[in-house]
Structures are given as structure tokens and as C-alpha cells.
Amino acid sequence: MRIAAYVYPGWHPIPERDRAFHPGFTEWELVEACRPRFPGHAQPRVPLLGPYDDRDPVAIERRVRLAHEHGVDALVWGLFWCRGKRVFEEALDQGFLRAPIGSHMPFAVMWANRMPRRVLPVRLPREARIDPARRVSSDCEDFVRLVSMLAENYFSRPNYLRLSGRSYFSIFDSTHFMRELGFEGARRAIAAARRYLAEKGHADLHLVAIDPSADCLPHVAEVGFDSVTHYVHLPDWKGPLEQDYRRYAALRASEWAGFEERAGLPYAPSVATGWDASPRGADFGPRRPDRYPWSPVVIGDHPDHFGEALARALAYPSRLEEPLVMVASLNEWSEGHYLEPDQRFGLGMLEALAAVVDPHR
Numbered sequence: 001m002r003i004a005a006y007v008y009p010g011w012h013p014i015p016e017r018d019r020a021f022h023p024g025f026t027e028w029e030l031v032e033a034c035r036p037r038f039p040g041h042a043q044p045r046v047p048l049l050g051p052y053d054d055r056d057p058v059a060i061e062r063r064v065r066l067a068h069e070h071g072v073d074a075l076v077w078g079l080f081w082c083r084g085k086r087v088f089e090e091a092l093d094q095g096f097l098r099a100p101i102g103s104h105m106p107f108a109v110m111w112a113n114r115m116p117r118r119v120l121p122v123r124l125p126r127e128a129r130i131d132p133a134r135r136v137s138s139d140c141e142d143f144v145r146l147v148s149m150l151a152e153n154y155f156s157r158p159n160y161l162r163l164s165g166r167s168y169f170s171i172f173d174s175t176h177f178m179r180e181l182g183f184e185g186a187r188r189a190i191a192a193a194r195r196y197l198a199e200k201g202h203a204d205l206h207l208v209a210i211d212p213s214a215d216c217l218p219h220v221a222e223v224g225f226d227s228v229t230h231y232v233h234l235p236d237w238k239g240p241l242e243q244d245y246r247r248y249a250a251l252r253a254s255e256w257a258g259f260e261e262r263a264g265l266p267y268a269p270s271v272a273t274g275w276d277a278s279p280r281g282a283d284f285g286p287r288r289p290d291r292y293p294w295s296p297v298v299i300g301d302h303p304d305h306f307g308e309a310l311a312r313a314l315a316y317p318s319r320l321e322e323p324l325v326m327v328a329s330l331n332e333w334s335e336g337h338y339l340e341p342d343q344r345f346g347l348g349m350l351e352a353l354a355a356v357v358d359p360h361r
Helices: 015-020 028-033 057-069 089-096 140-155 174-199 217-223 245-253 256-263 303-315 348-360
Strands: 002-007 074-082 085-087 107-111 166-171 205-210 227-229 242-244 270-272 297-299 324-328
Touching (some): 227 256, 245 297, 245 303
Parallel strands (some): 205 227
């Protein structure tokens, strides 16, 4: 059973955010400025090793090596693509792949088929949950073009993550992908991408549907996905404003087998270290809105409790030939789930991971 951690590549300035906010803006400003919004609220959550520019190979080497030494076997990098336009790609291309560890540590990519927010912190509590301008459209031709870019730049690398010889590739909003193209259109796009890879001599895909909705889940196999998992599968998004980590982590684990059964595909258990997206939302005080990014907030998160959740995931009877456990995440600081050391627990999350995975090595 290998541990794969998601990576958010948004910790460097980009022209789009320079124009939307101010030159040099990054979400470190939100992370450092956040303050407690209710009694016992653990904010701000700041890195023990300090904020960093994820284009810097030295900064990435230090943090990724620390994670690798504590049991993270692979990284799954978010990759933003919209019909040929990419953003945040420098974290992977300049930071990780130019760091010494980037030449041998297994890595993969997840298509983050949304564009970054243009307003942060979010200030309109009743606006659409997903700004239509952030939706990433696609079609068969575009999907093949995406896969061809991935094959050229990443799949061909010797340390690209493979399951049973196939290149691991996941789609963050698999529901949007299937609904936009339709089940038959998505099936044709995936089949065309597989034909392209075969014609060019590349390995086939191991294609992963992340968090498919209830109406899409029964169709993922026929569309052409190979397995199912989640990004953050922890809070009840429509539940109370404050949710206990241990309770909800156990509840989510009880649902894993059901996802597998309804999908008719192997499920890779997904574990998160916590959840608190408060830095991304303006402070409304005790009357905070009941939607992202203000709620819910997972409370009671602790390295010991994360270790319990991870142990359940490692014990899950996976149907994958080369089982994976997905962890959210290495560094999603502005959503409150990260393995990197912080000023609350130090190296606690990484040490909890090491203590749980070591008997399984």
C-alpha cells in the first residue's frame, strides 16, 4: 500500500492574479491574515518552515524530502488546464522537477479542471458556488490535446507514477467532465486519448474519477475510468458549522466500500488531515455563511487522530492491483489540510504518518 499526497501548486505569483489582486499576490497573505472566528478556532495556521515560493527548487526539495522521509511515496500535482491555457505550472516544472528529488520521487498529475478564483477572500455569501468563469470546458479534441501534452511532458519520465504499468491520471471535477460531455461524449474522448497514446508508443492510462456525484458514479466504468477516489472526503458539506474530526473521519471511512460497489471499480481510500477554508472567506463574525469557504470547519484535528484515520485506510481491502491511499494534502494551507510542519503541531502530521506506515513497509 503506497501513500500518495496531493499537492496544491498555487504558492507563487501569476499574471492572472497580479491583475485580479495586486502584483506578487499569493494565498500566503490570506493564510497569515486569518484570525479566529469562534471560540477555540485554530487560526492562523502557518508553516513552521515559513511561507515559500513553490517555483524554488531549494524550498521544494526541503519540504518534499521531509515528506518522503516520513512515508509519502508519491505526489499528485494539481495541473490547471483550460483549452491549452495553463496556470501555476511553474511549481511542478521549475520547483519539483528541477529539484534533486524531482528526478526520482514518483509523481503524477491531477487535472484541476477549474480556474483559480479572481476574488479572495470571497466576500459575497450568496454568489454562485462556482463562478461560471472558473468552469473549464472541454470536448474530445481538447481532451486528447491535454493528454498529448501530459504524455510529452510528464508520462514519459521514468519516475512518473504508474499502476500496473499504466500512467496514473486523475480528474478533479469528474462530475463536471461527464455532465458537460455527456456519458457517451466522455467515453469517446477517453477512448480517443487512449488510442493517441497507443499510436505514439506511450503507456496506457490509469484514469481516476475524483468525487463523482451520485448520478455519475454508476457510469464511471462505462465511460472509461479505471478507479475512483476523492480529494477531500471528510466534512459533511451540508452539515453543522463545526464538525469533529474523529467522528467524521470514521463516518467517511464507513462509506468507502459503498463507493466501490456503486462504481463497479476499485476505490482508493482518501484521508485528509483536516478542513478549514476560513482564510479564503471574508470574516462575517458569528453569523458566517453556511457555504464554502466559511463552513464547515473541522475541529479537533490532531496528529493522533489523523494517524487513526490513516490506519483505517491502510487496512482497507483495496481491489487495486497496486493499492494507493490518497492524502489531502501536502500543502493546501488555505483550506486547512496539509502534511507540512506547522506552528501548532510541528512535524506532528508527518510523524503520525511515519508511525502508521512503518509496520507496512
